[in-house]
Amino acid sequence: MNQETIIKINNLTKRFPVGEGExxxxxxxxxxxxxxxxxxxxxxxxxxxxxxLNIIGSLDxxxxxxxxxxxxxxxxxxxxxxxxxxxxxxxxIFQVYNLLPVYTVFENVEFALLLQNIPSExxxxxxxxxxxxxxxxxxxxxxxxxxxxxxxxxxxxxxAMVKNPEIIIADxxxxxxxxxxxxxxxxxxxxxxxELGTTFIFSTHDEKVMGYLDRIIHLRDGMVExxxxxxxNHAP
Amino acid sequence: xxxxxxxxxxxxxxxxxxxxLNVGVLALSFIIIIFFRGFxxxxxxxxxxxxxxxxxxxxxxxxxxxxxxxxxSILDGHxxxxxxxxxxxxxxxxxxxxxxxxxxxxxVALKGIDGQQNLLELPTASFTSxxxxxxxxxxxxxxxSIDIKEGDEILLRWRDKxxxxxxxxxxxxxxxSTNVITVDKGQVWIPIQKLWEMTGLENHASYYVxxxxxxxxxxxxxxxxxxxxxxxxxxxxMEMEKISTSFMYLLLLAIALxxxxxxxxxxxxxxxxxxxxxIALGMTRSQVVGLFTVEGTMYSLFAMIVGCxxxxxxxxxxxxxxxSFPDFYQDMGVSFPTRLFPSFGIxxxxxxILLVVVxxxxxxxxxxxxxxxxxxxxxxxxxxx
Numbered sequence: 001m002n003q004e005t006i007i008k009i010n011n012l013t014k015r016f017p018v019g020e021g022e023x024x025x026x027x028x029x030x031x032x033x034x035x036x037x038x039x040x041x042x043x044x045x046x047x048x049x050x051x052x053l054n055i056i057g058s059l060d061x062x063x064x065x066x067x068x069x070x071x072x073x074x075x076x077x078x079x080x081x082x083x084x085x086x087x088x089x090x091x092x093i094f095q096v097y098n099l100l101p102v103y104t105v106f107e108n109v110e111f112a113l114l115l116q117n118i119p120s121e122x123x124x125x126x127x128x129x130x131x132x133x134x135x136x137x138x139x140x141x142x143x144x145x146x147x148x149x150x151x152x153x154x155x156x157x158x159x160a161m162v163k164n165p166e167i168i169i170a171d172x173x174x175x176x177x178x179x180x181x182x183x184x185x186x187x188x189x190x191x192x193x194x195e196l197g198t199t200f201i202f203s204t205h206d207e208k209v210m211g212y213l214d215r216i217i218h219l220r221d222g223m224v225e226x227x228x229x230x231x232x233n234h235a236p
Numbered sequence: 237x238x239x240x241x242x243x244x245x246x247x248x249x250x251x252x253x254x255x256x257l258n259v260g261v262l263a264l265s266f267i268i269i270i271f272f273r274g275f276x277x278x279x280x281x282x283x284x285x286x287x288x289x290x291x292x293x294x295x296x297x298x299x300x301x302x303x304x305x306x307x308x309s310i311l312d313g314h315x316x317x318x319x320x321x322x323x324x325x326x327x328x329x330x331x332x333x334x335x336x337x338x339x340x341x342x343x344v345a346l347k348g349i350d351g352q353q354n355l356l357e358l359p360t361a362s363f364t365s366x367x368x369x370x371x372x373x374x375x376x377x378x379x380x381s382i383d384i385k386e387g388d389e390i391l392l393r394w395r396d397k398x399x400x401x402x403x404x405x406x407x408x409x410x411x412x413s414t415n416v417i418t419v420d421k422g423q424v425w426i427p428i429q430k431l432w433e434m435t436g437l438e439n440h441a442s443y444y445v446x447x448x449x450x451x452x453x454x455x456x457x458x459x460x461x462x463x464x465x466x467x468x469x470x471x472x473x474m475e476m477e478k479i480s481t482s483f484m485y486l487l488l489l490a491i492a493l494x495x496x497x498x499x500x501x502x503x504x505x506x507x508x509x510x511x512x513x514x515i516a517l518g519m520t521r522s523q524v525v526g527l528f529t530v531e532g533t534m535y536s537l538f539a540m541i542v543g544c545x546x547x548x549x550x551x552x553x554x555x556x557x558x559x560s561f562p563d564f565y566q567d568m569g570v571s572f573p574t575r576l577f578p579s580f581g582i583x584x585x586x587x588x589i590l591l592v593v594v595x596x597x598x599x600x601x602x603x604x605x606x607x608x609x610x611x612x613x614x615x616x617x618x619x620x621x
Contacts, residue, residue: 059516059612080520087518098513098616102250114239115518159517 006166006199007033007056011065014051014222025051027222028065033201035166038193040202042210043219049203050171052219056201057090057169058082070166087115091160095172097152099144099159105131106140109158116163130162134188150181157185161192167199174206186212240523244531248538255535258495262539262592265492267547269485270580270588274551275559276481278578280474282415286573287470288463289357290416295462297325297444297455307332310345314440315457324450326353327441329431333394335424337382344424346394348431355447358419362410363427370430372406375420379411386411392424397436404434415573489592493599500532500603511607512616525604532600536593551580
């Protein structure tokens with residue numbers, strides 16, 4: 001199949017200073033992600049999943065090698081350029097939701113659009129559409145501390161999808177959820193992937209999440225152990 | 237910038253009590269600073285106006301030998317001008333004398349002034365409406381200190397032209413109330429024509445008071461001092477007062493700013509996860525620094541609004557009703573009104589607002605700079621950096 005490469009990782013190594021030495025989190029990673037993939041990085045703690053996601057999300061940069069996201073080489077981006085990349089093209093879903101506590105559900109979802117200077121009326125419509133998508137229209141005026149874990153994560157999904165990004169990075173999105181809520185949010189994300197063609201990259205060691213993935217990349221000790229294609233529609 | 241204001245506003249309102257405590261302290265500082273500055277401004281304006289109206293006129297043409305601060309200069313510090321030279325001027329002759337209230341001796345400055353003058357507020361018209369031999373007017377402070385009232389007679393002793401002591405009773409025809417202590421305490425005002433007659437110094441004056449039309453010209457033996465020259469000591473005093481009160485309100489401001497600084501430092505540490513989220517959602521680090529700086533600055537804007545709510549009615553009341561002070565404040569030796577009307581001008585309020593807002597912006601920016609060096613990955617995890 002002729003698929004569009006959206007992320008390309010070449011010989012990527014990431015080292016962190018630890019005391020007087022260094023810790024190598026990722027070793028010589030070579031990967032490609034394609035538009036519309038529903039893929040996941042799977043592995044035990046310390047395997048380098050989150051580090052790789054952070055580099056793809058331009059929150060961090062490689063020590064060696066390169067990560068090219070949407071045609072942009074992450075290590076060469078300025079702070080402003082990487083902020084722009086995140087703002088326009090990448091959505092994040094975090095394990096602990098990271099909702100802004102003083103904002104309402106509506107305002108949390110609206111935040112990314114405010115940064116894009118989208119006019120008020122259009123912004124309102126986009127937020128309402130996103131909330132409707134995740135089934136939280138009735139909770140638009142609630143503050144995050146009034147939401148359950150599942151609802152909080154759905155707000156985070158709405159916040160990530162409202163700007164219609166090419167890539168959504170989800171770091172352990174189901175870790176704090178019970179099984180029912182985990183399945184609910186995964187179904188939402190899967191639906192979004194199918195209907196909007198958004199590329200999802202997960203970091204997880206949750207079996208429930210793995211059940212939904214089209215591609216599972218097994219990481220161990222900072223290296224790709226296995227790149228497992230489950231749904232051939234998204235095969236490289 | 238608009239976005240930073242929108243977000244900062246939401247963050248501050250969302251922070252609840254912590255915000256309002258900071259705003260309260262800062263608003264109190266605002267009010268106290270403006271009050272003290274208004275108090276000094278009011279005192280300044282009132283004292284200058286009173287001095288001009290009661291003593292200075294547009295200026296004094298002073299005999300070179302006369303120094304109002306040197307009693308020994310009074311004896312010979314006088315002279316006379318021709319009628320042509322006296323245009324837009326009226327004479328005041330100063331002599332040393334003694335009063336004998338209730339048998340005590342009190343040294344006074346005996347001042348002769350024309351009863352026809354209407355430049356100064358001194359009620360000299362009372363001279364002409366009285367048919368007593370030597371009518372005199374004195375200030376309320378003077379009258380109180382020697383326990384005398386209108387209509388009373390009191391023995392006055394003075395030296396005539398030959399240096400010989402002479403004495404007569406003067407009748408107090410008017411007791412006036414003024415804030416200008418230098419025309420009140422230790423001063424006895426009588427008609428200048430009578431003083432010329434008593435001293436034999438016909439047409440002499442220690443100084444002439446000028447009106448606004450007077451054009452100074454070089455006159456030998458005389459020195460013209462404008463009202464600003466004559467008020468220079470008062471101006472110096474006001475400067476000193478401003479400096480000393482500045483210390484006080486800078487201290488107040490420092491306490492309020494310390495509260496903001498403290499909140500900002502805490503915010504940068506406690507809200508690391510939030511900072512990381514802002515960055516992950518697409519804000520640049522400098523935008524986040526800007527947001528935190530605007531947040532801190534906004535305390536001062538909120539304080540301004542809260543300060544207006546409480547301060548404006550208070551300032552309006554003080555400006556219209558004034559603040560009363562006991563008479564002993566006049567013992568300071570400068571014009572100090574028994575009722576002072578603080579003056580809260582637009583310039584005063586705007587400069588105070590500017591001072592507080594700029595200071596708040598600076599103390600907000602200093603801790604926020606740390607954000608620019610934060611690792612967003614660690615920030616997202618809420619790890620201390």
